[in-house]
Structures are given as structure tokens and as C-alpha cells.
Amino acid sequence: MPELPEVETIRRTLQNGADEQPSLLGMRIVQAYLNWERTLAVPQATEFYTRIAGQIIQEIGRRGKYLVFRLNPDYLLVHLRMSGDLRLERQNQPEQPHDRLALDFDSGWRLAFNDPRKFGRAWLVEDPQIVLSGLGPEPLGDEFTAAWLEDELQRRHRQLKPLLLDQSFIAGLGNIYTDEALHRARLHPLIPADQVTAEEAGRLWESIRVVLLEGIQRQGASIDWVYRGGDFQNYFGVYQRTGQPCPVCGTPIERLVVGQRGTHICPNCQPI
């Protein structure tokens, strides 16, 4: 379930707490568990256990689709990939199927990293830049301006959709929000970046931000069996709406494959 709005929703919940759960801030890690070795990218499991014990959650940040837990002195980074999720629960709760990694705190709470498909990863590092250095700008940050986007598009010849999905170009967009942003901007996913006009680039810039902000406002999208409580899925214009009418013009939504990813467009609003 992880694109920028979903990861941001998880970050806010862990940082601020929610109805039935406290904020993680200030909690001290007393023990770590690893059920699937490959979930931990670095360091080795034995070093991980001894190094993370005793560290305290100082801050919970986000960069692109990465959650960044500032400890002391290390950083714990988590990427949920396709099916990852984080659960905060009491330590007397039973382990769930597909729990891959867990942290027990001095408060009696446990943070569990559940990930059926095992694509998710965690890193314990001194410096988060070791993991994050290749990422492009934050689409909701100050660096990401319409002028920047227009300029960068002019310098590339890639198809729009694979370019927007490239985390080294912009950090945080995934399949859902890319399809939604392109639809809102009335741009076909296969258009070469350098053929996008200044006006179209401005539309795309605005669309990316609006779609991400709406996703965050609706606490993300909940799809399939991975449910988190967000309801942005009820407001999709094109994503997973093949055959249904475009909310703008009523034309049936079409599905195509772009860069091996299922892609949804309105053929009327998004001509090639």
C-alpha cells in the first residue's frame, strides 16, 4: 500500500498517535525480532539486535516512500514496497502471519513490520543519506516548482509515465498517483517528456501536487486485502476503473501497459 500519501499517513499516525495508540516518540527499544532475514538490508541480524537495543525514537520523518526513524545515534529506515505495513500493538498481542520484523519498547508496545510479499526492507544506518542519496525532489517540497519540472522535462526524452515513476526524478509517486496525475493534467502516459509544452508542464506540476495532497487528506487509498482506513480509492478518476466512465467526459476508461505497469487513461481526455 505504499505511495507517498499512504507512507505519510503512517508517519503521522506513528508520530502523533491515534485513537487507540500512543505516539512512538520517546519510546526506548528494548528488543528487536527478525523473522525473515532479507527484510533487513543492513546490518547483519546479530549486529542489528545489539546495536538497536537501547535506542530511543526521537523523530519520525519521511523521504519519498521511505519512513525515517531518527534514533540515537542511528537511523532506522523502512520501505514498505508492495505489501508492507506497520502495526503498533501491545506486546501481549499474538504474532500475525507475515510479520517479518518487530521492535519491542519499554512502554509495553510493539511495532510490527508485516509484509506478505517480502519485498519490503529496513536499514539501520548511521547516516540516512547512505540510503536516500539517489532520490529526486519531494513533490510537496519547495524544490519541486513548475519551472523546475518544465525544465527537467525538456531535457529528457523518456515516456512521461516511466519518468514520473522513477524515484531519482521525483520521489514518492507510484502507479496510482501517477495515473491520477496524468489524467488530471490531460496528458497521455506515453508522451515523450521533451514534447510537453510549458503550459502542459504547469498542469502536470499542479496535478501531481493536488493528487498527492488529496491522497494525504483522505489518509491514502485502501485496496484489495491491504486495508488501512484511507478512502482515496473512492475518488479515483482512472486507476482500476477500466470500462467505467471518465468522471470528466464519460468516455470509458481504458487499460494499457506502460513500462510493465498496468496503466489507466481516458482516451478522450488524454490523447496521444
Add this chain to the structure above:
DNA sequence: ACGAGCGCCTGTCGGC
């Protein structure tokens, strides 16, 4: 530089 293909994994769904 860029795109296609594939690997990593498990689960769900639709068609036969």
C-alpha cells in the same frame, strides 16, 4: 539514455 524482461514473493480473482 532508455526500455524491455526478469527476479524477488504471496495472495486473490476470473475463466475454464
Add this chain to the structure above:
DNA sequence: TGCCGACAGGCGCTCG
């Protein structure tokens, strides 16, 4: 009912 392929919110790697 059971089997089988297609597909899934991601990304890193090869190979042209």
C-alpha cells in the same frame, strides 16, 4: 471444486 494464468500500490538488475 480445482487448477491455472493474470495480476497486484515497487524496485534493482541485466541486456540490447
